Amino acid sequence: MFVCGSNFVGGELACALTPTGIENINYVELKNGIYDDLYITKATDFELSHQCPQEWDFDTVLWAKFNNTTDAGNVDWSLETTSHIILKSRTEGNFEWKTIAVKEVHSTEDFVINYPDYFVASGQPVEYAVVPALYGCEGIYTSTSVTSKFEKMFLIEGNTVWGTEITDGYCDTTRNVPSSNVELLHRKYPIFVRNTIANYDTGNCKGAFVPLIEEEGCELAYDEEYDYQRIKYQRDFMDFICDNIPKILKLPDGRLWLIQVTPNPTDTANQAYNDREISWSWVEIGDVDSEEDLYYLGFSNVEQEWWSHG
Numbered sequence: 001m002f003v004c005g006s007n008f009v010g011g012e013l014a015c016a017l018t019p020t021g022i023e024n025i026n027y028v029e030l031k032n033g034i035y036d037d038l039y040i041t042k043a044t045d046f047e048l049s050h051q052c053p054q055e056w057d058f059d060t061v062l063w064a065k066f067n068n069t070t071d072a073g074n075v076d077w078s079l080e081t082t083s084h085i086i087l088k089s090r091t092e093g094n095f096e097w098k099t100i101a102v103k104e105v106h107s108t109e110d111f112v113i114n115y116p117d118y119f120v121a122s123g124q125p126v127e128y129a130v131v132p133a134l135y136g137c138e139g140i141y142t143s144t145s146v147t148s149k150f151e152k153m154f155l156i157e158g159n160t161v162w163g164t165e166i167t168d169g170y171c172d173t174t175r176n177v178p179s180s181n182v183e184l185l186h187r188k189y190p191i192f193v194r195n196t197i198a199n200y201d202t203g204n205c206k207g208a209f210v211p212l213i214e215e216e217g218c219e220l221a222y223d224e225e226y227d228y229q230r231i232k233y234q235r236d237f238m239d240f241i242c243d244n245i246p247k248i249l250k251l252p253d254g255r256l257w258l259i260q261v262t263p264n265p266t267d268t269a270n271q272a273y274n275d276r277e278i279s280w281s282w283v284e285i286g287d288v289d290s291e292e293d294l295y296y297l298g299f300s301n302v303e304q305e306w307w308s309h310g
Contacts, residue, residue: 038064092125156248161212169207258286
């Protein structure tokens, strides 16, 4: 059974060699009959036949086989031609995609992919794409856009997130561009010398950090019954920043770094003894948009064969 133009087979011009209907077909109804298949294709070079094609192709719109179901999708076809599902992202204005997750496909359940993306800056529109792939050959991109917004400072390692209200802390930064001024014997002004391309940030942050409650979005784990709600977490946070593992630092103004906490953090009282804050310094160690940096610093397990650019 085929739909020709906008007529059902049996219409006055249904079997004409050159169908004249030009309207888009957006609704199909079957009733008062017993049907084996409903097959709709975008191809125009088919031959009328009582037999449906044997498999899906890229012109197939839908194919309902009515095998105890009204499903008309191509999940089985996709399973046969998909070895991996790739999740990619890119920030607004960036042409190149960044591969953030790859999942092998063995069954239809593997088409479901969940990935917590901690590399999103506050207020920055990000486009995500899910891409089917057959042993490295990518299929059609299916994309959507998301913009996140938060008002806290976060420090992240793996799936562990600590945060502080930005009104309770700060983060000052310094841009490091190693260079020197050379003063010559017969020259009034010095010569500026820079022998490296090093160009990175360092900083110092302070706050009363508490862990994030995962099931409540960006809510922090305050205890209303505790006189000083955050002090009980200070020792755990000190252990967290001293574990020598790279981390993600995010500020609510949209700034975002891959960092290493440097010696030596301090725990000091703020006016009252039990009202305490931790100060710690850090150094930028990589580019959040570099798949290579994310992989070798342990932020991603996406290997080089899946990198969009390397």
